[in-house]
Amino acid sequence: MAMFSYDHLTFRYEPFPIGIAKPVLRDEHYRRLLESYPPLELFKNIPKLGNKYSLSERFNPEQYRQFIRYQPDWRALHEWIKSEDFIQGVMDTLLQHHIDLGYRPPGERDWLKRLKDIRRGRGLKTRFEFSMLPADGGHIMPHTDAPAKIVTLIVSMVGEGEWQPEFGGGTDVNWPRDPARSYNQLNRQAGFDEVDTLHTYEFTPNQAVIFIKTFNSWHSVRPMGGTGADAMRRTLTINIEREG
Numbered sequence: 001m002a003m004f005s006y007d008h009l010t011f012r013y014e015p016f017p018i019g020i021a022k023p024v025l026r027d028e029h030y031r032r033l034l035e036s037y038p039p040l041e042l043f044k045n046i047p048k049l050g051n052k053y054s055l056s057e058r059f060n061p062e063q064y065r066q067f068i069r070y071q072p073d074w075r076a077l078h079e080w081i082k083s084e085d086f087i088q089g090v091m092d093t094l095l096q097h098h099i100d101l102g103y104r105p106p107g108e109r110d111w112l113k114r115l116k117d118i119r120r121g122r123g124l125k126t127r128f129e130f131s132m133l134p135a136d137g138g139h140i141m142p143h144t145d146a147p148a149k150i151v152t153l154i155v156s157m158v159g160e161g162e163w164q165p166e167f168g169g170g171t172d173v174n175w176p177r178d179p180a181r182s183y184n185q186l187n188r189q190a191g192f193d194e195v196d197t198l199h200t201y202e203f204t205p206n207q208a209v210i211f212i213k214t215f216n217s218w219h220s221v222r223p224m225g226g227t228g229a230d231a232m233r234r235t236l237t238i239n240i241e242r243e244g
Contacts, residue, residue, distance in 0.1 A: 003029065003080055004208065006093045012199065015175060017099050018211035018219075020201050024155060030206050032073045037157055037234055038130055042067060050140040050221070056129030064130075081126050081238055090151055090210075090240060099212060101150060123243035124150065133233040135167040135226030142174045142190040142220040148241045149213040156207050157234035167226040169203035169233040174218035185215040192222060203233060 004024050011019035025033070042063045043053035055064050068078050080086055091103040103124060133139065145152065154171060163169065174195040176182055181190060195218060201209045211217060224233065 001080075002085070002089055003077060004089070006089075009093065009097065009210070011097050011099075012173075013098075015173070015198070016212060016214040016217040017094075017097075018173060018201075018209065018217075019097070020207055020209050022204070022207035024208040025206055027206075029073070031159075033077070033236075034157060034159055036071050036073055038063075038067050040132060040232070043130070043132060051134060051138045051223075052140060053132040054129050055131075057127050059129070078128070081128055086126060087124055087240055090153075094151070094212075101212070124240055125243045126238065126240050128236055128238040131235045131237050133169065133221060133224065135163075135169070135224050135229040135231040135233060137223050137227075138169075138221070138233060139223040140221040142172075142176075142192065142195045142218050144184045144187050144215070144217045144219075145213045146187050147185055147213075149239050150242065151240040152211055152213065153238040154209040155236040155238065156203055156205060157236055158203070158205050160205055163203060163205075163231060163233070164226065164229075165202070167203075167229065167231065167233075168222060168224040170200040170221070171203075171209050172197045172220045172222060173199040173201075174220055175216075176218060183215050184218065190218070192220065195220070197222075 004021070006021050008023070009019050009021040011017055023030070038055055040053065042060060043055045044059040046052045046054050046059065055067070057064060068075050087103070091101060094101060175198050176190060176195050178194065181194065211219065221233070
């Protein structure tokens with residue numbers, strides 16, 4: 001059964017397809033996930049990406065697996081995100097918004113065709129990470145994401161009234177000031193002074209920012225202004241990626 005709702009999803013298409021769905025989870029389900037979100041001590045600091053903490057299959061993987069194993073709500077969500085139903089639901093939703101990524105479900109292909117797709121990098125898989133950015137200066141540098149990524153969903157994990165708008169923390173749609181930087185398939189970073197902000201998706205409860213990785217999918221989170229605050233910009237970041 002689908003856990004996310006895309007009923008209120010809206011898209012913009014330039015310079016790359018990006019949209020927002022809100023609310024994305026049922027209120028009670030969202031509350032339970034918030035209450036059981038992992039503590040900071042399980043996370044790994046990733047300074048090269050900005051001021052960011054991550055708990056995932058790549059960063060502190062043993063703590064990640066143990067947390068998922070012993071938290072039933074997160075375990076159920078993890079199993080669904082790892083399923084073909086999740087991928088198909090996202091692809092069907094994108095197609096309804098005029099975004100056809102060419103994905104066809106495994107039931108429409110025999111096992112040999114699927115094996116060939118995986119070997120050629122055409123099969124898809126999913127993973128997610130828990131991510132935290134400190135309200136006091138946390139940020140993610142402008143970038144376009146790794147080439148293997150296809151779709152990213154950034155689900156906010158914050159309670160009503162917990163996050164102050166003056167902290168910032170929104171997801172910025174960027175465009176490089178130097179036209180030579182517009183083509184960035186391999187995910188080079190840029191400085192904040194090297195890009196303009198075309199649009200900002202504010203950080204608010206129970207929403208998912210959804211975007212397609214392209215050669216120009218520049219995005220970032222600008223340094224936040226919660227000086228002295230202990231608050232964290234908590235998210236669940238889900239990636240649909242090529243296998244192989």
